[in-house]
Each structure stands twice: as structure tokens, then as C-alpha cells.
Amino acid sequence: MKNVEQKSHIFFSQTVNSTLSYFMSDYQEESRLVPSANYSSQIEQFEKNLLDFIEKYNLPTSQVLVQVNERLKVFKNVDDVVERVGLEQRQRSVYISKFIAAAAAGLFDAALNYLWDETIYELRRRVAQYDLAYFYDAAVGSSSDKRKKLTTEEDLVKVNDSELIQGAYEIGLVSDLGLKHLDYVRYMRNWASAAHPNQNEITGLQLIGMLETCVIEVITLPLSNVVANIKQLLVNIKANKINPADAKRIATFFLNLPRERVNPLAEGFFGIYTQPDTQPRTRQNVRLLIPELWERLDEHTRQQFGIKYSRFIANNDQDKEKLAREFLETVSGLSYIPDGIRAAEIQAAIENLLSAHRASLNNFYNEPPFATQLKRLIGEKGKVPAEIDNEYVLCLVEVFLTNGNGVAWNAETIYYSLLDQFNPDQALIAILSFSDINISNRLQHPLCQKKFKELIKMMKDKVSMPTVKELIHEIEKYSGPLDKLTDNSAIKRKVEALQKIIES
Structure with a gap:
């Protein structure tokens, strides 16, 4: 036992020395760290020591670590990507540190997992600084059963990754291109990372490309002027009283809103209005503003408000049912209430099926019951x-x-x-x-x-x-x-x- 402990001490000493020799190697004129000329041989020696250590326990050593040349591709490009992140933000980016450490060790699957953790952490942080009620309505639907359990920042962990990204996209914290790229990174994280067992391989260029995607599309993405203005509007209608003249002035902002921001904002107003704990003054503000926005909504979104009203009836949620009807009356939208509640039930089945399908784990087992329920309806x-x-x-x-x-x-x-x-x-x-x-x-x-x-x-x-x-x-x-x-x-x-x- 003592001999094993001694060998372990030697192994970890070699690890530290190898790491120090890399980070103390050479500096460019602008004081940026670059790999030393013999870094390849150093990391090969580090790898040999590590695999020898593993082998002593009769554990597998093949297909454990990524080849050294692939790791070097990461380190040749990581500087340009990480420097995009501001110093203050870098100092809290623990998972990026773990990403680099895992990449250096040749554990690309673990590195990808850490990268995804950093992306989700940063996205949650940004959402928490926005309007949480607005986000939760966009992420899971203002009339869903899950929405009732989401109120505070601590509840963000109850929102799965797919809902988090989709909700962030709906309220403008993620762009169209960002949504597409993040969907690909999420796919790779689910099926090629250490999130669960797999035999998929990730190359160095793929890994650095995914780091760049997450840095550009989430970690350093600034708020657009439109999104910042919507955030301020949501703050104002909850904090201040708006009169009819104010509503007319705000209506000029609605006219210039991009189409993709109009519908989520209206759904946000609906969510605010139908929450039982909303202040009467805030509801009055929404009653003044929503008619000004209603004309810009597409027909499909208008129909959704009628379906949400029906869901409140189906769930016997009498308080929200009353508030939803008031909302529809304000915009002369009672014609959008469906004849029955069947549409609401189908809508719920659709949401349940999509939630099960988009989940990263066990979707193959969870989908069939919800598919059966949809077919029955x-x-x-x-x-x-x-x-x-x-x-x-x-x-x-x-x-x-x-x-x-x-x-x-x-x-x-x-x-x-x-x-x-x-x-x-x-x-x-x-x-x-x-x-x-x-x-x-x-x-x-x-x-x-x-x-x-x-x-x-x-x-x-x-x-x-x-x-x-x-x-x-x-x-x-x-x-x-x-x-x-x-x-x-x-x-x-x-x-x-x-x-x-x-x-x-």
C-alpha cells in the first residue's frame, strides 16, 4: 500500500511539473502564453505516466485519451477565443478553466461537458438579470402546469437545457444563428461528451469551434437595443403607473419592433396579467398597452390566447380563467375562445410530447406514452x-x-x-x-x-x-x-x- 501511495505521489508530482513547464514556456511580445517548442514531448511524457498509472490497476488504456496532435490544435487556437471574454467575466468562468484542463489531459468528451456547463451557467445568469416571469412564460408557456412551479431565480434549475435555450431565444437573448449553433453543440454534448457513455470522437478543431460558438453566441453576446428596451418596458409597467398618453407614446416603440419580438412580448403581457400576484396597477398598465400591440400580432398567436383560456377552464383554475377572459375582452378577442376545451387538451399533449422528445436522456422510453395520449385525443x-x-x-x-x-x-x-x-x-x-x-x-x-x-x-x-x-x-x-x-x-x-x- 505504501508503495502504491509513493507511486501516486510521483505521478502527481510529474503532472504538476509538466503543467508548470507548459505555462512557464514562452511569451509573445504582447505577453500572451504560447505552447513551448517541446510541449508535444512533455504532454506525451505526461500521457505515458498517466496510462502507466492506470494500467497498474489492470484498467483499459486504449481509447481513453485523445491524440496529442489533436490537443495541440486546441491550444494553438484557444488564445484567440478566450480573449474575446472580458477579464471580469473570465475570472468567474470556472468551467472554461476545467475545459482547458480536460482538453490538455486529452479528455475531449469531458471538456465538452464543461463547456456546456459554462454555457448553461452563463445563460441562466443572463436570464436572471432579465425579467424572470417573462422568461418562464416564454420557456414553458404561461398556462402550463410547470409554469406554476417557476417563480424565483432558484427555480431556473427546474428548466431543462432545451427549455432554457428556447426561452432565451424567444425573449431575444439568443439569436436565430445562435439557436442553430447551440442546438448542434447541445446535440454533440448529449451524444459525444461525457454526459453519458458513448464511443464518439471529437477532433481538436471541432472542440475549439464549439468553444467559439458558445463564447460568441452566449458568453459574450451583448443585449441588442430592442431586447434592452423590452426589458426596461417590463420593469416600468411593474414599477410605475402608465396613463393613456404614455401608452400612445409607447405604441410608437411597438410599431418598430421586429416581427419575431412582437408575439413573445404579447405573450409576456398575457403572463403578467394572468398571474394572481400581479399588482392591480400593473394590470391596468397592460390593459392600456395590449390593444396597441394586438394589431401587430399574427393570427396564430391570437388563437393561442383563446387556447390558454380554455386550459385554465380545463384545469379549474378559476382565478386565471377570469383574468384571461378580461385580457381577451380588452382586445375584443372573445372570438378566439374555442368552442370546447379539446384544443387545450391537445395543446397540453403536444407540449408533453415535445418536452419528452427534447430531453437529453431517456426520450426513447418517455415518448411513447405521450404519443399514445396525443393519438387518443x-x-x-x-x-x-x-x-x-x-x-x-x-x-x-x-x-x-x-x-x-x-x-x-x-x-x-x-x-x-x-x-x-x-x-x-x-x-x-x-x-x-x-x-x-x-x-x-x-x-x-x-x-x-x-x-x-x-x-x-x-x-x-x-x-x-x-x-x-x-x-x-x-x-x-x-x-x-x-x-x-x-x-x-x-x-x-x-x-x-x-x-x-x-x-x-
Whole structure:
């Protein structure tokens, strides 16, 4: 035992010496650290000592550490990436330190895990500095059961990674491009990191590229002026009394809001209004402001407020039911209340299925019960309330495409059955789904690409419009990356022509 302890001491001493020799190597004129000329041999010696130590316990030593040349690729580029992060922020970035340490040791899967931890930590920190109620409404839905359990900053840990990123995107803390890139990093973290067992390999350039993505798109991303103004508006309506003249002035801000910010802001107002603990003065402020914003909402978002009202009825949440009706009365929106509560039940089933599907672990086991519940609500005739057609179709497309790693076999037969029930309008939504950012992000992965081609083939026989047939033809002959379909000029023209026909 003493001999083992002595060898352990020698091993750790060598580790420290190797690390010190690297960080005390050479300096450039601008005082930045660079690897010494013999760093490769030093790290090879470090690796030999480590593997010898492991081997003494008859443990596996092959396919444990990444090759030295791949590690050097990280260190040749890490300086430029990390320097993007300000000094104050760097001093709290513990997981970036762990990322570098794991990369140096040749444990790229662990490094990726640490990188994701840093990204999630920073995203939570940014969300906490924004308006939490607004974020929670965007992340999980203002009328969902989960929303009732989310109030404080401490509750952010109850929001899973997928909901966190999606909610941050909805309120403007993550860009369109950032959402796409983070979805890829999250995929790699789930299936190629130390998050759970796998045999996938990550190269040095891939690892440094993912670090750069997280640094640019989250860790150092500044708030846009629009997002900062929305944040201030939400603070003001909770802290100050707004009169009709103030509301008219604020309405000029609404006119200049980008389309992607309008709907989430209206949903934020709805969430604020229907929370039982909201101050009466704040509700009065919302009543003055929401009519000014209502005209800019798309039809689908307006229908969602009616569905949320129905969900409150279904859940016997009488306080929120009353407040939701007041909200709809304020904008003359009672016509958006569905005849029954079936639409609300289907909406809940869709949200449950997507939540199970997007979870990083056990989705293959968790999806089938929710898929079964959705099929039960839809029925044999495939009758879906028109106001949730869009959500229903996009949900089915997303789960049918898989998460990119594998098929949920026990749920797939249900997906085929429901897709087979699509009417021509639903088939058209499915065909155009590649323009939805969540679907587009999935199309980065080979398995999702294969499933999308299968989906298009299934939908082909359900439509008869010549313009739709022409669009399908363009998609089938397209040879580029499927996640870039929306950038193809020929496809873009077909989609625009089709939209004109639909609108007329």
C-alpha cells in the first residue's frame, strides 16, 4: 500500500511539473502564453505516466485519451477565443478553466461537458438579470402546469437545457444563428461528451469551434437595443403607473419592433396579467398597452390566447380563467375562445410530447406514452381544431425526424399513423416545415435528413396544387445541406409564390 501511495505521489508530482513547464514556456511580445517548442514531448511524457498509472490497476488504456496532435490544435487556437471574454467575466468562468484542463489531459468528451456547463451557467445568469416571469412564460408557456412551479431565480434549475435555450431565444437573448449553433453543440454534448457513455470522437478543431460558438453566441453576446428596451418596458409597467398618453407614446416603440419580438412580448403581457400576484396597477398598465400591440400580432398567436383560456377552464383554475377572459375582452378577442376545451387538451399533449422528445436522456422510453395520449385525443378520423393545426403538424414533424441519434421505435408507428391522417392543408404545413427554425436545426443531422426525405415522399400524394408539386420537385432535386433549404433561391421563389396563392 505504501508503495502504491509513493507511486501516486510521483505521478502527481510529474503532472504538476509538466503543467508548470507548459505555462512557464514562452511569451509573445504582447505577453500572451504560447505552447513551448517541446510541449508535444512533455504532454506525451505526461500521457505515458498517466496510462502507466492506470494500467497498474489492470484498467483499459486504449481509447481513453485523445491524440496529442489533436490537443495541440486546441491550444494553438484557444488564445484567440478566450480573449474575446472580458477579464471580469473570465475570472468567474470556472468551467472554461476545467475545459482547458480536460482538453490538455486529452479528455475531449469531458471538456465538452464543461463547456456546456459554462454555457448553461452563463445563460441562466443572463436570464436572471432579465425579467424572470417573462422568461418562464416564454420557456414553458404561461398556462402550463410547470409554469406554476417557476417563480424565483432558484427555480431556473427546474428548466431543462432545451427549455432554457428556447426561452432565451424567444425573449431575444439568443439569436436565430445562435439557436442553430447551440442546438448542434447541445446535440454533440448529449451524444459525444461525457454526459453519458458513448464511443464518439471529437477532433481538436471541432472542440475549439464549439468553444467559439458558445463564447460568441452566449458568453459574450451583448443585449441588442430592442431586447434592452423590452426589458426596461417590463420593469416600468411593474414599477410605475402608465396613463393613456404614455401608452400612445409607447405604441410608437411597438410599431418598430421586429416581427419575431412582437408575439413573445404579447405573450409576456398575457403572463403578467394572468398571474394572481400581479399588482392591480400593473394590470391596468397592460390593459392600456395590449390593444396597441394586438394589431401587430399574427393570427396564430391570437388563437393561442383563446387556447390558454380554455386550459385554465380545463384545469379549474378559476382565478386565471377570469383574468384571461378580461385580457381577451380588452382586445375584443372573445372570438378566439374555442368552442370546447379539446384544443387545450391537445395543446397540453403536444407540449408533453415535445418536452419528452427534447430531453437529453431517456426520450426513447418517455415518448411513447405521450404519443399514445396525443393519438387518443386526435381520434381515428384525425380531427384537429384548426387553431392548433400548425403546432400539431410541426410537433409531429419534429418527433418523426428524431433527435438525430436514434428512432423511438415504440412511438414511431403512432407517428406514421398520425402523419397518414394528414389532410392537404396539414400536408402543406409539413412540406413547408423546413422553414421553421426548430425543424431546420434538426436537418443538420444525417438521420433527420433521411427522415425528412421520407416525410416529403409521404406528403407528396396528399397534395394536388401544381405550385406545391413544383415546390416538392425542387426539394427532391436539391443536393445541398437540407438545413440550408430556405437559402436556396429556387425554393425561396416557390415558397413565396405559394404563400401569395394561400393569402389570396
